[in-house]
Amino acid sequence: MVVGVLALQGSFNEHIAVLKRLGVKGVEVRKAEQLQNVNSLIIPGGESTTMAKLAEYHNLFPALREFVKMGKPVWGTCAGLIFLADRATGQKTGGQELVGGLDCTVHRNFFGSQIQSFEADLSVPDIAAKEGGPPIFRGVFIRAPAILDVGPGVEVLANIPVSSDKYASSDLSLQGQKENSDSGKEVIVAVRQGNLLATAFHPELTADNRWHTYFLKMTSDVGEGALASVSTPVDDLTSNEQAKNDLPIYQ
């Protein structure tokens, strides 16, 4: 199994490091033809406008769309989620080209600027049921997007509560979003739609491999034969501070 990681900009090295930890070959993808040699693709976090400009420059969009249409597994983290969304709000003037395929509306900078980045515990029972370990996952949100609405074919994997002022200023109140049990408001931060997986946060910056092992199983389900044994150590689920400190500052 070979997993491609779009390597135009952003945290592609961190994803490749996790794949290596799991004994899987991760290859940097910068050209359309390289997509022919990978079973699945991770689109990393970074800065989606910059990434889109680079993808346009390298004429990657047609090949990326084709890859999605062929039913190959694609996982977008953060800026990668924005890439996969059919609809985006909060874009820079003129917007940006998207790969699309994921029936949802994403708000590019829902949680605010760089200094409003944060970490939070997320309840993701579906992934824990498949990958083992506790139902709580650490979410590292760096200038993160959020999903404002999803189509009927999209499975919501994780939500996060948001303050009522944030909620009121985001047009969500107009869209009849779900209220959680404490009668607070919440937004969607992880989804799956068939071959597409998307997270608004950065699992590659934690020591918890379960999002990656889940994606590798999506890859082996589609690809050739059984997945080489992939371990899921769940004894140390703390954030990888070093990896986070090494991240470039997104603008």
Ligand SMILES: NC(=O)CC[C@H](N)C(=O)O
């Ligand atoms: N960490 C990230 O990938 C941030 C994404 C950023 N909000 C963007 O628009 O691209």
